[in-house]
Amino acid sequence: MADTKREIERKFEFTTPGAEQRGVPDLTGTAGIAAVVDQGVTDLDAVYYDTPDQRLAADGLTLRRRTGGHDSGWHLKLPVAPGVRDEVTAPLGDTVHQMRVASRRLRSALKTYRKVLDREVTDPIGEELRRLGTELGADRDREVLHEHFRTALADLPRPLQAGPVRGRLRTWNTTRRAASRRRALTVLDSPRHLTLLDTLEALLTDPPLLPGAAKPAAKALPKAVLRDYARLASRVEHALSLDPGQEADRALHQARKAAKRARYAAEAAEPALGKPARKFAKAMKGVQSLLGEHQDSVVARAALRELAHQAHGAGEPSFTWGLLHGREEARAERVERALPAAWAEAAAPGLRAALK
Template sequence: MADTKREIERKFEFSKAKSARRGVPDLTGTAAIAAVSDQGTVDLDAVYYDTPDQRLAADGLTLRRRTGGADEGWHLKLPVSPGVRDEVAAPLGDTVPRPLAALLRSRVRDSELEPQVRLLSSRKVSHLLDADGALLAELSTDQVRAERGDAAAAWTEVEVELADGIDPALLDAVEAAFRKAGLKVSDAPSKLARALAETSTAPPAKPAATPADGTAGAHVLAYLREQRDALIAQDPAVRRNLPDSVHQMRVASRRMRSAFKTHRKVLDRSVTDPVGEELRWLAGELGVDRDQEVLLERIRTHLDELPRILQPGPVRARLRVWNTARSSGSRRRALAALDSPRYLALLDSLDALLAEPPLLKHAADPAGEVLPKAVLHDYDRLAGRIGTALALEPGHERDLALHEARKAAKRARYAAEAAVPALGKPAERLAKAVKKVQSLLGDHQDSVVAREALRAIGAQAAGGGESAFVWGVLYAREEALAEQRERELPGVWAAASKPKLRAPLG
């Protein structure tokens, strides 16, 4: 099994040799620090693993096998934000533990994890305590030696890691005290990054996220790289079952599929369509659990709004039974998809497409000329679907048409959002206006799905000899809500008027 810990820390180094000779200043009296308790010195021996082309280092991840200290074992560190990482630990062994290997699968794929750098550290540890003797942070002073082949480097590093639940403002106070004593925040984000840099094996630079030459092709490819990277980054989060991770991974896949369709004048659809279908498969496999969560939360919320007198019988128990039956195996299905050869083939296909993009002749045209036409094409497509839906009589056919309009709204929104770097404020305003249309249509579709679920729950309740009254009440409320959204749609759509899009001057 693997354990996870959130690390909030800051690394420092001495700015001058004179400061290093003076050593780390006494932090007693800094902010809430009332005492500094010496915990002794420990020797640490860590070997860092990566692929031969250093894919983990390029994304800011570190995987090490460390002996010595209280937490010896395997450690995988995943970046969360600057100065914040999640450390996933597993017991010491000779090979990479399977739980950690799974979290790296989207990056490592069929490559091998090999030893890259060995770090030998002599660590002096102190505890920073408050007036009650409670731990605020751990202060470590490391004498580090990095070895990689015949190359070696040595340095002194000071690290302050907060205890759980401590306000990060403490790190600002420590930094101010350190600055006066000649220490500065380290330029290197991690020991590994510094070791690679100082032994002349710096990680490969990631492709630029923004267009370099102003062409439509450069713009579209930069956007696709961003979404590819987001999909890969969310993979370990989905495996760890982190909040919103499935949703974010699905969004990345949908944005790529949408971009393939929007930019048919830039990228050859004969190449992108098969990849888009695989992205659709992935989103579908991931979505079972997420869609059920959203549906359950909607029904619960509406149920909580009803007076208890309208909820006769074992209403909550019936809802739990229904949800359990629907949710069974959905997470296993999502994880099985992420572990499948088909998923790895999809990631390889995305890499290949971005490495050798199937560009068409308009890819060489300025983004300011090509993107407005693509965005407005998706806008016109949305307008047509809304018009078709509103022309139908209320009922099943209109519900289906509004669902198609919702999908068109999502595509138009994604197109406008992706065009903001090239087209500026007009594209941003369009994206916000279309998002409101999408949200309204989304709420309408959620109501359609909820009514189907409520009909099924009511039938199950009746079959079990229970009252189905409350499920009928909720059904009627959903029906009224959907009708309200349909009445609101013309006004919300009118606010998303067709814009004039052009590249900003200069």
């Protein structure tokens, strides 16, 4: 998560001969200073970024990527008043995740509001955003899955941890981490990604608006949100009609993506529609979270089967991986039992009527 702090900078000049050579004076006892503590020396390495025509600097903005110290990551400084700036800091790993989320939100908005924006222009952009989200997601998904398995193993009694399960998990994670991070860096450094950034800037500068963009927001936005709801309803009802199994898993996954799109659509409309859109988005988020838990179980079971296969091939017991696989099956079954009631609540007609 990004963190924001207020930075106040004051500069003082030496006024007496030789003061500069003596260094910084002892500030203990100065108003507003409780104590002066030596924190040692930290090596910091920072790279600063700007546009070719230095628009950030012209507006008093500073963007840097810094390593070393307790706050390694991206730092964005925004001017507030003379000598006062707000600094937004985001960890390096978190920034990739946030880029992935932003890509998905934008792609979703381009699809939802296709009556407002020319699809001949936005569809190719949406495809590039889809590819970017997929490429960036590999490392994040691995990280989340690894932490989930670590927690699951920690919760198991020792007698149920058969063989070198922690070492096996560490090897599995390390192998994938190196590959996924190389992949993400390659994507972000590619000419294709730079072209996408230029395309997005052009989209903001000159959006391809259709005549529908001239309609009042109070009329156009509810229709777009409700179209996405209808898409979600169709997918949920189809998934609920299926018996448990791989086909149902795929249908629930498609419903999850539709729930996310309906949620994003409502959140984008909230500035114009207010509380009704906020309540609708909250309901869609609840459905998305439940379906997301089911999909997490599907992905976890596939990884556990892979771990069990690797353990077996190395002559290690696969009992523990099978046990965790069974627990993931039970988690999916709990979601499947809870879904009908959760969907009935989210599909309450009043939530949709309030949008109109």
